[in-house]
Amino acid sequence: MDAYLPPEILPYPMVKLTRQLLLAALLSLSSSAVAQDNVEFPPKPPVRPLSPAEAAKTFQLPPGYRLELVLSEPEIVDPVCMAFDGNGRLYVAEMRTYMPDIDGTNQLVPGSRVSVHWSSKNDGVYDQHRIFADNLKLPRLLLPLADGVLIGETDTNDIYLYKDTNGDGVSDEKKQVYQGGPRGGNLEHQPSGLTWANDNWLYTAVNNYRLRWKDGQLIKQDIPGNGGQWGGTQDDDGKFWVVNAGGEKGPLNFQQHILYGQFATRNQFEPGFDVVWPAMGLRDYQGGPGKSRDDDTLNHFTATCGGEIYRGDQLPAELKGNLFFGEPVGRLVRRSTIEVNDGITILHNPYPQNEFLRSTDACFRPVDMKTAPDGTLFIVDMYRGIIQEGNWTREGSYLRKVILQHSMDKIIGRGRIWRLVHETTKPVPAPKLIDASPKELATTLAHPNGWYRDTAQKILVLKQDKSIAPTLTEMVQKHENALARIHALWTLEGLDALTPDIIRSALKDASPQVRRAGIRASESLTDEKLQQDVMALAKDSDPSVVIQVCLTAKLMKWKDHAKFVNLAALGAPSKGVKEIATQILTNSSEFPRELGGTQKEMMHRGQAIYQELCFTCHGLDGKGTAIDGPTGPMLLAPPLSGSKVVMGHRDGLILALLHGVTGPVNGKTFQAQMIPMANNPDEWISDVLSYVRNRFGNAGTFIETKDVARVRKESAARTTPMTEEEIFASAPPVLANRKDWKLATSEKADGLAGCIDGDLKSKWTSEKPLNNGMWLTIELPTEATINGLRFSFSAGGGYLTRNLRVETSADGKAWSKPVYNGGAPTNLTEIAFSPTKARFIKITQTGSGDKRTPWNIHELDITTPRSVMP
CATH class of the missing domain: 2.60.120.260 (Galactose-binding domain-like)
Incomplete structure (x- = not known):
């Protein structure tokens, strides 16, 4: 099901994660909306890769800003994400085997790595370089702890802790800390953006679960899928943010923390937010002419990735709390300002018909961003010709012709990391947090740079020294900095030292932000009297606090919580409270009572897959995601509700998912296209298909794993996508007598x-x-x-x-x-x-x-x- 990828699709390995679309893919059955067969591809001069110095001259930024080179080839090649440890050392995941040619030959061989870099003089110049972990399969998860680094690779959910025990910068110890098992599907539809959040849980884009460090292992808890594609970040509240290119909207599910479900509101983007304004035009994206202007510039999101809420202290205050994310197909970085009005979050592009960062270099591919220990913003530039994965560069594809037309397949083996600075930026020495005392770390919880606060909290929780609890308790109650109070509160939670009285102190705090944190933190305690104190905040003057009370009531399944949420909404003058409360009451994951235990398990697994991959194109309601088309609104992918394909014979539906679909559906073409999903297990396919056949008003027979195995075997020789006609004709014949x-x-x-x-x-x-x-x-x-x-x-x-x-x-x-x-x-x-x-x-x-x-x-x-x- 992972399949529906809108045409212009994502840029780079993970980005495509998006079209995760899975189901979409599958049932949707669709083809590119653009008639690309008639496009001519005359020879063009080869795209020429630029040196870092040359590339730096192509960047367009607002006055006062510039990019400084941090790292480049040969020290790093095909970087895709990065992370800093407590002493400021920079770890970089390098997908060195990603798309080495136009066909992606041998890209899944274990030839990638994680490198580590640091400054010997602590002056921000990374002059020391080591291969920390080598011979990896396209590493995609990266998170330093106190004494090691968590690394996850492609095609597996397993996570390992790598340690450097002798201090030479090379790991010499490897231990599995999470056994997730094999993971099938396209490499772009797999987790990324491993983030230690305020609540001490680890979140990733794509996955419908979160992880927690306990006794040297990671434990799993199921949560709703966030729909992200590549990268993840958190804001000062600890809300996890992701972006997704599949629905061509960029950020999604950002109204509330994903723990409570998927929320979206009308007008959560300013008009035209999803329109992009590149500085150069080159139609190397699957949508081709239909997704570009007359000057060949990309006109709409197609490959958003690597989002980061900037929380540093060495760039102008106007950037603080803003969401930055890359659009590597457009060769740009979008800056988004975040407005919260009446409890509803609204995103804006502060540069009308422009972008914060643009480049005229065809190889500039910004795929990840991070707030750095020095208070600036680091940007990972994968710097290469081909950014799309091999499923979109096959023989006969539009994209392949453009790549060959410009010789972009020859531009490999490069990569850069840039530092965004301003004329007011000042040098900052490297941090020394790994060996800092608990008292020093507690003081750091008030640091103006969010990276310091997050890292200090993480290390305190990892070291589990509860002697610092009294200091943290006093911080929650008396510290002048609201952010310090929040981090102290969550650090106590991570040390298992939180008490109802500490929570009550937070619930009475003058800052709505702290009150919200107190409500969330109360979820880790079982105390009926404390519940009453939380419920009292349903009458709070701040809409976001009231919303949080309602979210907690639903999550914790308080007695008569539906009635409580309804009354809270009725008693609030805020339209935002009413809108979110309505979704709290109607966004149900419950299934019919008539379902047996096995079928309910299938529905839950199928729902998780759908929420991870499919809803972006098919919508949470299965009615299709609306986007702006050349002549007006159009659906990104076919509706699943009432679909003849979905409710038709199971064999046709299975074939669509196994082999992909081409051509129109119900006489219409759609902006998305479906790719084969045969590399997913039989159970995965049966779960998601059974889910869509019994959701969105559909009522059909469950599809069993043995049916998928049979159809897979019968159609093993097939190498081309299915057409709608073939899908309907694939149903077994009936006796004619x-x-x-x-x-x-x-x-x-x-x-x-x-x-x-x-x-x-x-x-x-x-x-x-x-x-x-x-x-x-x-x-x-x-x-x-x-x-x-x-x-x-x-x-x-x-x-x-x-x-x-x-x-x-x-x-x-x-x-x-x-x-x-x-x-x-x-x-x-x-x-x-x-x-x-x-x-x-x-x-x-x-x-x-x-x-x-x-x-x-x-x-x-x-x-x-x-x-x-x-």
């Missing part, structure tokens, strides 16, 4: 012919309420090989079948063991089983109805096997 069938039933036999006459308006009905044990038999004129039953019904048809047992026989006397024995929460539309020879089929009800509705069948077909031809 219905007129010769003989039907019998335990109930009223009158009207049995109505379910095999080809007319949905006619039907057979038991007349009596549906009940356990009712049966219907079919005698075929001759023995046939069958593999399923297909039911059709019209609106208002009542119970078709929900729980059935199916048996077969050669003589109508000796019946086989059940070839099918199961059910669904809604009317079954199809039943599948292994091919078997039979002349008699017996269908028995194993459930009951509502004491009023009879067993109705409008149309009944029997399917027979047919191989799926490649």
Whole structure:
């Protein structure tokens, strides 16, 4: 399901993470909206890579700002993310095997690395370089702790702690601290942006879980998927921010902390926020002419990544708290100012028809950003020709022709890291936090640079020295700096030294920001009296505090929390409170009671996949994500709600996900395209498909893992995407001799012919309420090989079948063991089983109805096997 990638798609390995789209991909079935076959590709002069000094001259910034080179090739090659340890050493993940040519040859071989760099003179000049960890497979997770570095690679959820025990800058000890197991899917649809947040949990883009360091291991807790693509960051409140290129919106799910669910509001972006203004034009993105202006410049987000909330102290105050993120296809960095109005967050581009940072260098690829220990902003430049992964550069693709037209496939083996400075920036010595005393670290919690505060808290929690608890408690109660009070509060939580009285102090704080933190921190304690104190803040004068109380009430499942949230919204004059409260009450992850335990587990797993990858293009409601098209609003991908493909035969749906889709859907083309998802496990595919068939108003049969395995095997030779026509034609054929069938039933036999006459308006009905044990038999004129039953019904048809047992026989006397024995929460539309020879089929009800509705069948077909031809 990971599949839907809008055309212009992402720039670089992870960026594409976006089109995560998964389901989208799959069912959506779509093709590029742009008619690119008619585009001509005359020869062009090769794009020439620039030296760092030459590249520095291409940057366009507001007055007073400039970029300084920190690192470049050969010290680093294809850098994708970075992180600083407590002493300011810079760790860089280098995807050295990423897209070494236009086909991505051998890019998954373990030839990448993490390097470390530091200044021998502590003057900000990184003159010492070491290979910290070598022979890695495209490293993507990077987080220094107190005495080691967490590293995660591609195609696995496992995380290891690497240590340098002798201080030479090279790791000599490796220990697995999280066993997540293999991870399939495109390399762009995998986690990134590992961030230690204020609440002492570790968050990543993409994943629908968070991690926590405990006793030398990482423990997992499931949370809603955040929809991010590449990179992650937190603000001063500890809210985790991500960006995603799949929906062409950039930042998403930023209204509230992702722990509480996915929230979005109308007008959360200023008009035109998603329009970009590059300084140079080169159509090396899948959308081609349709995504560019007449001067060939990109006109819309397509590859946003590497977001960072700047929280330093050596750039002008106007930048503090702003969200920065890269658009590597546009060769620019967007600065976004953040406005909170009535509890609603709104993002702005403060440079009308312009950007904060632009370059005329075709190889400038900003993919990650970090607030640095020296108070500035560091920017990772992957600096290369090809930024898209091989799925988008295949033979015949538009992108491949552009790449070859400009010889961009030849520009490899480079990379830079830049430092954003201002004319007011002052030199800052390297930090020394790793060996600092607990008292020194506690003092650092008030530092004006957010990097220092975060790092000091992290080290205090990792060292678990509770002797500092009294000092931290006094800070929560008396420190003049609100941010210091917040960090002290969360540090106590991380030391397991938090008490109800400390929480109460925060709940009474003069700062709404501290009160919000107190409410969140209270979630780690179980105290009914404390709950009453939190509930009292539902009448707080600050809308964001009221919203946080409502979020906590829902998360902690307080008794009658829905009533409480509703009353809080009614009592608040704030429109923001009402809007978020409405979403709190309606964004439910609950599933029908009729679902069995196994099916509920499938739905939960499928929902997690959908929220990680698919909703960006298909929408949380399954109705498709609306974007601005050339002639007005259009859907990024086909709706899943009521989709004929989704509700059609399972084999077609499985084929769409395994092999991708090309061409129009329902006579329309969409801005997204779907790629094959066959590299995901069978269970993954069955989970997400079952989810979409039973969500968004859909009600269909669950797809089993064995069905996916069968279709995968039958279509193994196929190498091209499916068309919509092929998807519909892939359904197993039905027996054509219905007129010769003989039907019998335990109930009223009158009207049995109505379910095999080809007319949905006619039907057979038991007349009596549906009940356990009712049966219907079919005698075929001759023995046939069958593999399923297909039911059709019209609106208002009542119970078709929900729980059935199916048996077969050669003589109508000796019946086989059940070839099918199961059910669904809604009317079954199809039943599948292994091919078997039979002349008699017996269908028995194993459930009951509502004491009023009879067993109705409008149309009944029997399917027979047919191989799926490649």
